[in-house]
Amino acid sequence: DSGVTQTPKHLITATGQRVTLRCSPRSGDLSVYWYQQSLDQGLQFLIQYYNGEERAKGNILERFSAQQFPDLHSELNLSSLELGDSALYFCASSPGISDQPQHFGDGTRLSIL
Amino acid sequence: GENVGLHLPTLSVQEGDNSIINCAYSNSASDYFIWYKQESGKGPQFIIDIRSNMDKRQGQRVTVLLNKTVKHLSLQIAATQPGDSAVYFCAENPYSSASKIIFGSGTRLSIRP
Numbered sequence: 001d002s003g004v005t006q007t008p009k010h011l012i013t014a015t016g017q018r019v020t021l022r023c024s025p026r027s028g029d030l031s032v033y034w035y036q037q038s039l040d041q042g043l044q045f046l047i048q049y050y051n052g053e054e055r056a057k058g059n060i061l062e063r064f065s066a067q068q069f070p071d072l073h074s075e076l077n078l079s080s081l082e083l084g085d086s087a088l089y090f091c092a093s094s095p096g097i098s099d100q101p102q103h104f105g106d107g108t109r110l111s112i113l
Numbered sequence: 114g115e116n117v118g119l120h121l122p123t124l125s126v127q128e129g130d131n132s133i134i135n136c137a138y139s140n141s142a143s144d145y146f147i148w149y150k151q152e153s154g155k156g157p158q159f160i161i162d163i164r165s166n167m168d169k170r171q172g173q174r175v176t177v178l179l180n181k182t183v184k185h186l187s188l189q190i191a192a193t194q195p196g197d198s199a200v201y202f203c204a205e206n207p208y209s210s211a212s213k214i215i216f217g218s219g220t221r222l223s224i225r226p
Contacts, residue, residue: 090156100214101162106155
């Protein structure tokens with residue numbers, strides 16, 4: 001058990017809809033990272049938050065956004081969903097801004113019908 | 114499970130033998146490397162890491178070797194067990210002051226009884 005909790009485990013929705021994925025980092029970790037794992041792209045870094053502030057951005061679409069709350073949990077919002085957004089979405093956490101390694105949750109499987 | 118359909122290199126090893134998983138990284142400026150193990154239905158799990166000022170690092174049953182000259186990383190697993198069956202990812206951190214990591218495409222390790 002990594003200590004990183006993601007909910008829900010599975011999400012099924014339709015094109016055009018909006019969903020919110022939730023992540024609780026390990027106790028004491030201030031950084032939260034979001035990744036997308038799809039069949040044809042592998043694990044892709046989306047975005048990092050540190051102590052409530054956006055820290056680094058990767059290949060995140062404009063339709064996607066994230067935030068980190070004062071209690072350090074984070075949410076990833078995906079809107080105007082397309083079939084190609086079907087993927088596993090992972091959250092990871094680490095203690096500081098650039099600490100390694102990152103510890104991953106078990107992901108949310110998003111299926112777009 | 115995850116990565117079904119993703120074309121991954123596969124390594125098949127007899128139970129009890131040693132496994133060697135290889136990875137070529139892309140950025141000569143990368144100074145930190147990590148190996149992750151991903152089992153079906155789980156998120157990536159940290160195995161071992163190594164910094165660029167080292168050539169070798171050992172853990173419990175695992176050894177990571179780094180060859181910076183040819184930008185090559187390997188993971189050796191001693192006395193491979195059925196529980197080692199998983200997809201293994203190498204990852205590199207090309208930005209020493211940031212925490213963005215780039216994952217390789219992964220290798221599927223299967224164990225023959």
